[in-house]
Amino acid sequence: MTVPALSSDVVETATLCAEIARVQIRPHFRKPIGIENKEDASPVTLADRAAEQAMRDIISQNHPDHGILGEEYGQSAGQGDWTWVLDPIDGTRAFITGRPSFTTLIALLYCGRPVLSLIDQPLTGERWLGRAGAPTCFEGASFPGQVGTRACGSLAEAELSCTSPDMLIPPFDGRFASLKQKVRRTSWGGDAYGYGLLALGQIDLIAECTMKPWDWAALVPIIEGAGGFISDWQGNPLTLDSDGTVLACGSLSLQEEAVSALRASF
Template sequence: MRITDADIALAGRLADAAGAAIRPYFRGSHGLEMKADTSPVTLADRAAEQAMRAVIIAESPRDAIQGEEFGNRDGDTGRTWVLDPIDGTHSFIAGRAIFGTLIALVIDGWPVLGVIDQPIQRERWVGAAGRPTTLNGAVARTRACDDLSRAALATSSPHYFGEHDAEHYLALVAATKAAGGHGPLYGGDCYNYGLLASGHLDLVVESGLKIHDFAALVPVVEGAGGRMCDWSGDPLTAASKGDVIAAGDPARIDDILEALACRGH
């Protein structure tokens, strides 16, 4: 599952194409609609994914594509580009520049290349198996966290947890506040994982994500020295159900799983 410089360069061109499609709609007329699952979609989401798909079809036509807005396109290489044109559409609609474009290359079910691109602030995290994660070309590193009670925890929204998962999440919140912490940070979607990769957060926990929500995050976080897994401690793959832990300090994973108290849940 070797990642080449050409793969990384192609991922960069995809991010460039998506950003060029998104920026004209930001804080402007974005044509909001609600999809069948009641999630929002805008002209920017669709334009960005179409732009990325066009690049892949032109430059790597045998690879498969799995996109949030336009579904699956088959390939025959064992390689799939997984695209989320705007992760954090609610933030995009509100004019908050904490959404991001997610681009992943998944090979035989394993995420091996990931990009988190914030096109307004022009911040781009790139992670690839066997290589250090970078932010705008400079190496990004997670930070050490010597005790879970002092961990800075983030999640997109407490409302995204189902009732069962919410109980486990709140147990983790209690554990991170044991030393008088200030509680979790809400909002941010994929941007939180970039902040964790750069050493500004210690822990991000979510549930119910889809592959286009998490595939790009894994190489970014792990290439920066962190670890990602599901709520049972297993690696994240295309078959994962979407309960996600990202820890900046891998030494805290067992503490996190114990606080969640849901191994095999």
């Protein structure tokens, strides 16, 4: 599939969305805020909803023919091949417990393929920008970092990360356990922030499951633009019909080893 060249206005829209999300989110951090549980038992706050609505307003004004898919307000159909995918606060549990590891995720899909993405941390000012076929860009004045996945020779030397063991429901728990046995160390927590760290060479691989499109769409161009690889646990490209598994690795050889390990429980 040939992807049209991205215009500067869509990059500007993504940036504006990140800025307005910061405005909506930052005043509520470590402050009393109402928390509701959604049908899947995940928490949601006023900050989540206000940030998504503000981003939707910007997109609708700048690109009225584009579709929008957001975690809080669902799908609004567009008239063409372009769809924005939004997660206003990825890591709401971190946000409501005062941990600055949550992020805002913004992605633009062309015919279902992520071609532009942004990970933004509203408090630290860290921001990753990815575009299909281009190197990932990173801004982080307070916490500088060099974009690029690090060389890791094998799973035995690898740092593995996953947001929470609670997401590893059967049959994914057994498959993850097979991978965990082969790595040097496993750390927990981080949500999408962990993928930003992988793009900076701080983590070698991440394996997660039960992921929705708004959880993974913004990760793809950023990981690939940093020299990494991202797929499902079978090694297939992520699509809107994927099974919810996500595997991000710093190198192709590491991905091949990890896919093999994740199949070991079958």
